Amino acid sequence: MRTEDDSWDIVSxxxxxxxxxxxxxxxxxxxTDALFHDPYAELLVSAVGSASWTRLSQGDVGRIDQSTVRSYGVLGDLLVARTCYFDDYLEAAAAAGLRQIIIVAAGLDARAYRLDWPAGTTVFELDQPKVLQFKAAALADRKPAADRREVPVDLRDDWPAALRGNGFDPAVPTAWLVEGLLRYLPADAQDRLLTHIAALSAPGSRVAINTTPGQLSPTMQEQEDGRDRLLATLDIDLDVDALWYPAEGRSDPVHWFTEQGWTVVRADPAAVLTDRGRDVPEEVAAEMRDHLLMTATRGDSTP
Known part of the structure; x- marks a missing residue:
């Protein structure tokens, strides 16, 4: 990922x-018609102490003009869709008896706290040490709903060894979650990540992934325009697209896992929302369908 541990900053x-x-x-x-409830999200944002970020987390976006709404509306819809999709994925994995959950680059994900985990479930969270430190401090008075184990490690280092050192058992079927990560990795690092996941996955393991295809990469001007609008309307300086690595040479996760013998199922983000009763304009739905949500399951044998 494009960050160094000693320079990590929650607001940049x-x-x-x-x-x-x-x-x-x-x-x-x-x-009032929320498709999920994450009571920990606002706590995490509030812990930053930023009026701008708090305003966004509280839904106070009245100052955003219509051009900004159009620019970021699809992103917001995609985030809601993928949250619902991955919540369902993890709940289904738990219902199928998987008790070993791994959230790669967990960030400020609060699923270890907010989902209804069966007894005996362990949730491993991998991320930069300072990310996990910030979250632990912000949620210090909250109890996770599972055995939550922090794995402070840079994904460029030997994270499989760090995972094993925290009690991970590769002989046990595992549910992996890789949310919002792949485009922040170089192509070769993405393939290494997928290779490690496959190598550590016992038969019956599952992995869920989202990513944005290369043809949707914004132009430099589009990046600058989006950053300027967010800065002007919410006083937040964030250029997500500039943190992405190029799509060239990047494996398609659907093809990658299929070639490894896993069974892959794709999902339409727009359908995830409409199936829950959320209205999605057709022009937004068309753009959302170009984004990938997928689950791959390893059978009894994998090449």
């Missing part, structure tokens, strides 16, 4: 992307 660079996800989840949770 990759740290701010995690904060943005939490803010949008908090905003969705405040809606």
């Amino acid at each position: 660079s990759v740290g701010a992307t995690a904060l943005g996800v939490a803010a949008l989840r908090a905003g969705e949770s405040r809606r």
Whole structure:
């Protein structure tokens, strides 16, 4: 990921992307027709002490002009869709008897706290040490609903060894979650990550992933325009697209896992919302269908 542990900052660079996800989840949770409720998201945003981020997390976006709404509306819809999709994925894995959950680059994800985990479930959270430190401090008086184990490690280092050192058992079927990560990794690092996941997955394991295809990468001008609008309307300086690595040479996760013998199922983000009663304009739905939500399951044998 494009960050260094000793320079990580919750309100800038990759740290701010995690904060943005939490803010949008908090905003969705405040809606009267919310599709999920994440009471921890607003706590995490408030812990930053930023009026701008708190305003966003509380849904106070009245100063945003219509051009900004159009620019970021699809992003918000995608985030809600993927949150619902991954919540369902993890709940289904738990219902199927999987008790070993791994959230890669966990950021400010609060699923270890907010989902209804069966007894005996362990949730491993992998991320930069300072990310996990910030979250632990912000939620210090809250009790997770599972055995939550922090794995403070840079994904460029030997994270499988760090995972084993925290009690992970590769002989046990595992549910992996890789949310909002792949485009922040170089192509070769993405393939290494997928290779490690496959190698550590016993038969019956599952992995859920989202990513944005290369053809949707914004132009430099589009990046600058989006950053300027967010800065002008909410006083938040965040350029997510600039943190992405190029799509060239990047494996398609659907093809990658299929070639490894896993069974892959794709999902339409727009359908995730409409199936829950959320109205999605057709022009937004068309753009959302170009984004990937997928689950792969390893059978009894994998090449």
